[in-house]
Amino acid sequence: MESRLRTILLFALGMLSCVPAGALDRDLTLTQFNHRTWDQRDLAPTGVESFAQMSDGTFWLGGRDGLSAFDGNRFDPLRAVEGQNLPSTKIAALLAASGGRLWVGYKSGGASLIKDGHLTNFTANEGLPEGCVHTLAQDHDRAIWAATDGGLARFDGTRWQQVPLGNGAPVLRVFVSREGTVWAVTANAVFARAHGESDFALAFEREYPGSARGMAQAPDGMLWLSEQDHGVVLFDPLRRDIKPRRLFANRQIDSLLIDRDGTLWMTGDRLQRVVLPTDGSIAGDLPVQEFDQPQGLSGHLTGGLFEDREGIVWAGTTSGIDALNRGNVVKLPLPVLEGTEKTLIAGDAGQIWVSSSRGALLQIDTDGQRSQIHASSFTAGTRTAQGAIWFGGPTGIARLLDGRLHPTPLPDEAAGHDVNAMTADRGGVLWISVDGKGMFRFKDGHWLEGLPANLPSEPALAAVADDRGDLWFGYRDDRLARITGDRVQLFTAADGLATGTSTVLHAKGTDLWVAGEKALMHFDGTKFRKLVPITCQPFVGIAGMAAVGDDLWVFRSTGISRIDSWSQYRGGSGDAQVTCKTYSAFDGLNGSPQDRRPALIRGTDDRLWIATGNGISWIDPLRIVPNPLAPLLTIKTVSYDDTYRHPVQGMELPPGTTDVQIRYAAWSMTVPERVLFRYRLDGLSKDWRLTSGERRAEYTNLGPGHYRFQLQAANEDHVWNEVGATIHFVILPKFYQTWWFRGLCVLAFVVLLLVLTRIQVRSANARLRARLEERMLERERIARELHDTLLQGLQGLILRFQSVAARIPAQEPSRAMMEKVLERADDVMIESRDRVKDLRSFNGGSGDLAQDIAATGRDLLIDARTQVRVAAHGAPRDLHPIVREEAFLVAREALTNAARHAKANGIEVDVFYDRAALRVVIRDDGNGIDPLILRAGGRDGHWGLLGMRERAKKMRAHMNIWSRVGAGTEVELRVPAGLAYRTPVRHSRWFPIPDHRAAADTRDLESTKES
Structure with a gap:
């Protein structure tokens, strides 16, 4: 970009020796073109002879270096x-x-x-x-x-x-x-x-046979044809008897172009420009403006001319390409003012007066005419509210009247010193700040004595009178003075002033703007607010300000910036966040602000005049032509792993691609450096990313999937192309990134989880079975110990007591008592043997759980008027003794509750020998259980329900009790097969297989009604 800035040039087309100054009409003289060149430093092709712009904006150049595309930022050879x-x-x-x-x-x-x-x-x-x-x-x-x-x-x-x-x-x-x-x-x-x-x-x-490299049609329909060394011929294409007319017969013309404004451009030994009459009448040769390398062309012309979609005229040269675009900033051809310090004062009817440090005073009219007065070197000036123009410098002050200067020497103590600033109050008093000497006042040809009290004695650096007649003076170190009548009011940092040295002041209406080395601030009569730009460079180093309408213009080293609609920021609190647009070298502004302040003034016709080290320029805020064309966009390449591909919708990138770079281009050639881009990648983020300059988007660590890249752009006037450009692409997955592979992984994980769960369940069942076996072994050990010790010992005692009793005479009362004791001992012996037997194995009767439950039902319901049905489902299996015992006891408790408390008329007991579990279900049609009692685990003092739950928990069984008042009760006991059955259950490796044979084996063991 630096090299491009280096080649930005402005052409003042009225400077040519072939046309006397002021001889051209206003349009031709003051029409200004922003001229830019791209040469070999920018890698531009040379010898370009032809141009083309596609409907998507792609800009092509062709010549001796081949074919290249150009987007205003870079050249891409094809x-x-x-x-x-x-x-x-x-x-x-x-x-x-x-x-x-x-x-x-x-x-x-x-x-x-x-x-x-x-x-x-x-x-x-x-x-x-x-x-x-x-x-x-x-x-x-x-x-x-x-x-x-x-x-x-x-x-x-x-x-x-x-x-x-x-x-x-x-x-x-x-x-x-x-x-x-x-x-x-x-x-x-x-x-x-x-x-x-x-x-x-x-x-x-043709009158002169030979080369014919250019042909164009004017807005009036006339056709123009170049004839190289014999000028051009023009003719009416609608006439039957065509009679060509020859113009510029003595000029060398190779190619020609007529742009959309009706301007004729021609190439030959130099670039030539002719403004064609709007009415189509051409009486003779027209004025021609021409320029060549001395005026800034990048090289000798090669013949190619082209007008793009934005109206920019392009020309090919031996060293690069040149572009000419109508600019908003106009530079005046005034060599006498170049390289000098200038003082600018607004004159009448849009004129300005310019004093240079070389002792020349120029009046410049709106049509570019100028007149010159030789004068002393002035360093400051002012225009009073009454329209009087004053200048001041080391030799004194002078009033401009009737085109003549009327000087007055400075006071003796101020003579020979520069005047920093000048202004005048409504009483006609002229206030002059003299460098190093302080403030002085002048009125009606006399210097006045004394100054208002409290006014700083040092010289002010800036001065201005506002519309109310107040005078403002700016000083160093955050100090500002206002004079209202005879009263002086000082403002400092304590009042919010934070500009540092106040170098430029500007007033309009009730608004005052103060510019210093640190900031730009606004004063609305009560408070100071700092202006903070959000769309342009910070407001530091300001050389001039001017308000036109509701806009504020600020001039500094980065260009002249317009703050739109200032009134919308008035009256707020805190810093004012302002939007602005800057016109710089890209728009034709030639040079940086001069050191003398102010370097920007507003003329009486609202035109803004700008003083730079290179001369004088102006810009008309009321006639700025914005660029209405949004940039055209193209996505040029999609690259990955150093592989570049032409973008195709739905393009597939190879598996394993993680880094993708997308190059794009925007065709807006007016100021390509100010094109803004925003883009996003759907599938990765929904947020837009804003950028400028760089024309590529890079993404890393992308995964497989579908993506959509969206691109939009705006030109230098923030006109957005919201349709933009879009490219869809797919990153293919590797096999381990596919959905089916992930599905298999999920399935494998689920299967592994099931297997681990099954292993865990089996392990838990095995541990529980081991504990049950330990319980059985412990019971058998206790039974053996009781049988071998206690019962055997008790049996021996009984036999010895029997032998003793036999020796007692029969008629003795003690013998009868002894025999009764021995009978009781026999009963205890029998009962103890039964208990020992129970410890060895559950003595529930037949060994069939269903039959044992049925027998218990008969015993419990002798006096009840209740019908009981017991049924077994499936092939009976050998149950673990403890499980059979606990299941029987749970069932017996349920039957007891149904008989004693529920007053049931019918009870059904189903025993299911399922592959997965042993299930015992007891249903009755009795009164049911109150939900409160069921949640509490039973009535106070009753332990039936609690005992049932404890037995189930002890063998890791699941027990569910369902009941509703008046609707009966259902108790279900479910014991896992691994715990319930002595022999293992054969089943599928992964999923249980229903036992249809067992399920079909259903037996009604008991269906009885006791009376």
């Missing part, structure tokens, strides 16, 4: 398309045709068509005449025409068809007018083919 090289690097013609087609014609012959990233070459084998392709054109039927050394040819969509023309001479130019007529120019004649006709007719014979 040598090959999808690996296929262009036939030649010497390009003579380019054409941006409809349908996104780019046609390329070569000096050595042949043509190429580039469309959608594909290259198709045409030679004589496809019907294209041999020799250089001079020009290409597209008619209203979208047919392509080629003017070649071998004749004229038309492309029918697949092949070229040669068109007979005259005697087969080379065709130098083919052009399609607005009426649809196809014009062909040979060395000797001009031929025409009207739209809808099939044959060419001779239009006229």
Whole structure:
């Protein structure tokens, strides 16, 4: 960018010696062009002879260095398309045709068509005449025409068809007018083919046979044709008897262009510009402005001229390319003011007066006319409220009256010192600040004595009178003084002033702006507020300010900035966050602010005048022409792993791609450095990223998936292309990133979890079974100990007591008592043997759980009027003794509760020998259980429900009790198969298999009603 800034030049087109100063009309004299060049320092191609701009904005240049695309930021040479090289690097013609087609014609012959990233070459084998392709054109039927050394040819969509023309001479130019007529120019004649006709007719014979490199149509419909060393001819294409007129007969003209404003541009030995009359009347040769390398062209012209979509005129040179665009900043051609310090004062009717440090005083009119007065060197000046103009300098002060200066010497103590600032109050008193000496007052030809009390004695650096008549003076160290009548009011940092040294003051209405080395602040009469820009550079080093309408203009080293609609910021608190737009060297501003303040003033016609080290420029705030065209956008490449691909919607990137770089371009050539971009990547983030300058987006650590890249851009006036450009692409996954692989992983994890769960359950069951076995072994050990010790010992005692009793006489009362004791001992012995037997194994009867439950039901319901049904489902299995015992006891408790408390008429007991578990279900139709009692675990003092739950918990069984008042009760006991059955249950490795045989084996063991 630095090199580009270095090559930004402004052309003052009224400076040429061939036209006397002031002889041109206002439009020609003051029309200013912002001229920019790109040369080899910017890697620009040289020898460009042809330009083309596609409908998507892509800007192509062709010449001796080949074909290049340019987006205002960088040049991208195109040598090959999808690996296929262009036939030649010497390009003579380019054409941006409809349908996104780019046609390329070569000096050595042949043509190429580039469309959608594909290259198709045409030679004589496809019907294209041999020799250089001079020009290409597209008619209203979208047919392509080629003017070649071998004749004229038309492309029918697949092949070229040669068109007979005259005697087969080379065709130098083919052009399609607005009426649809196809014009062909040979060395000797001009031929025409009207739209809808099939044959060419001779239009006229050329007076000077030879080269014809340029043809254009003016807004009035007239056609212009260059004839190299013989100027140009123009003719009416609608006349039957065409009579060409010759202009500029003595000028060398190679190519020409008529832009959208009706300005004629011509190339030859220099670049030439002619403003054509708007009414189409041309009486003779028109004024010509011309410039060459001394005026800033990058090199000798090579003949190529082109106007792009924004109205910028492009020219190719031997060293690069040049662009000329109408600018908003106009530089005046005043060499006498260059390199000098200038004092600017607004005159009447839009005029200004400029005093230079070299002793010249110039009056500059609105039409660029100037007159000069020789005067002393002035360093300050002012225009009073009454319109009087005063200047001041080391030799004194002077009033400008009737075009003459009326001087007055400074007081003796101030003589020889520069005047820092001047202003005047409403009473006509002139206030002068003299460097190093302080403040002085002047009125009616006399210097006044004394100053108001409290006014700083040091000289002020800036002075201004506001619309109320108050005087303001700026000093160093955050100090500001206001004089209202005879009263002086001082403002310091304690009042919020934070500008440092106040160098520039500007007042309008009730507003005062104070600019210093640190900040720009606004004073509304009560408080100071700092202005903080959010869309341009900080407000430091300000050299001048001016308010025009509701806008405030600020001039500093980075350019002149406009703060729009100042009134919207008035009255707030805290810092004022302001939006602004800056006009800089890119817009034609030539140079940095001069050291003398102020360097910006407002003329009486609201034009702003700017003093830089390079001269004087002006900008008209009321006639600024914004750029209404949003940038056109193109996504150029999508790259990954050093592989660059032409973007195609839905393109697939290879598996494992993580880093993607997307290059894009925006075509807005007015100020390409100020193009703003915003983009986002759907699939990664929904937030827009704002950037400028850089024309690529980089993403890292992307995963497989679908992505959509969206791009938008805005020009220098913030006109956004919100449609933008979009590219969809897919990053393919590696096998381990696919959904089916992830699904298999999830499935494998689930299966592993199930297996681990099953292992854990089996382990827990095994531990519980081990504890049950330990309990059984402990019971058997206790039973053995009781049998072998206690019972055997007790048996021995009984036998000895029997022997003792036998020796007691029968009639003795003690014998009868002994025998009764022995009978009781026998009963205890029998009962103890039964208990020992129970410890060894549950003595529930038959060993079948269902039958034992049925027998218990009969025993418990002898006196009840209750019907009991007990059924077994499935093949009976050998149950673990403790499980059988606990299950039986739970069932017995449930039957007891149903018989004693529920007053049930019917009880059903189902025993299920399932593969997964042993289930015992007891249902009754009794009164049910109160939910409060059920949640509490039973009534106070009753332990039936609690005991049932404890037994279930002890063997890791699940017990559910469902009951509702008046609807009966259902108790379900479920014991896992691994705990309940002695022998393991055979089942599927992964999932249980229903036991249809067992499920079909259902037996009603008991269906009885006791009375």
